[in-house]
Amino acid sequence: MNDKGIVNFRDIGDVPVASGRLKPGYFYRSGELSNLNPQQISFLKNDCHLGSIFDFRSANEVEKAPDTVVPGTQYFKDDILADQTTNGASLAGMFANGGHIRDAMLKTYEEIVLSNSAQTGYRTFFNEIIQAKQPTLFHCFAGKDRTGFAAAIILKMSGASDATIMQDYLLTNKLRKAANAKLLATFKPQVNDKQLHNLSVALVVDKAYLLHA
Template structure:
């Protein structure tokens, strides 16, 4: 839990440093961060945020999500947004970004409830599909992996809405490139459940009067993460490319020399 950085306006903000790589080195702190949406950062939060020396905010949300809850503009920080979910896929499943006919709420789960999402889809199946496709030929992650190789763009914060799905995949790809094991990546991924447990339980309690049992189970699946989701990422990578090294090289141009350079920049003994 020492990864978590407490803010009033976010719930899942973390420094990705501290994880051990398979060769025994450790990811440096203060270079790579992950978070949920940033629109509610308070004045106190902004002072603490600036102290982190973040130079780049990379946003995985689509245009509608970002318009509804915009990122703060901070002097000296570059804001980059590139949706991690293809437009056709997002519209097909009626994700919150495609809810312009509905009045948007303060929480994406409420938006999904209002859209009828949980009456139409089984959340676990949907999420498994999203994860299985996310890491292959995705322009958003290609841009991310280019940015982390640029020293002047670090510290880099990547985020989406809840900081668990799109951000979870992005975090996994960064840690893979740095030589962190799949087991440790899974630990980082599942940490969301621990961090968000109290808040998510409160959301379920509030929604229990509005939804039937099946819909409530769907909401519970959508609020959390499961090993099967990240396993779907690893499986799709290996099925497509045969292994992690070939994936990083062919998908992102991260061959041996570039990976060594990246690791020298982001790792310590």
């Protein structure tokens, strides 16, 4: 159970799959892990027993908000959208999408599937979790797009139903509600109404995005 305030955190295990139930305690997803407090660090280390952390963010995102070190874990920097000049899944990218935010999000999901950096990055990630067989946390900025697609693929490969996969994907909108409200309040004095609207749209996941991917 996550009662430590880590944004958009969850264990994607313990769901029905083809051979029974996906074992819990192995695949965790979340938003970025910057500025964790001692209780949160202890939770990840001692309760989740993490062996590895995969960070799907860009170098610029990592530089601005580096992950807090969790002792005993191996950290992998795995920039999924390194090939893209504009990363629509980053906070900066959400502001750069002009008036076509939904189209931009659909394009981002195409890049998550088709770009060379995404295919290489996800291949590295999947090979590692298959070989290491240890509890792993994977995340990006918001834990919704790059992370959401990775979780969907893990569940798909495990034999989960499409309904189960979509349920986990859309759970992000509930688990990020408070964090999204805080972000919007922070930026409201700094941006115009159109930019604020774009950000509010970009901060949530939509069933159409995952289906498009």
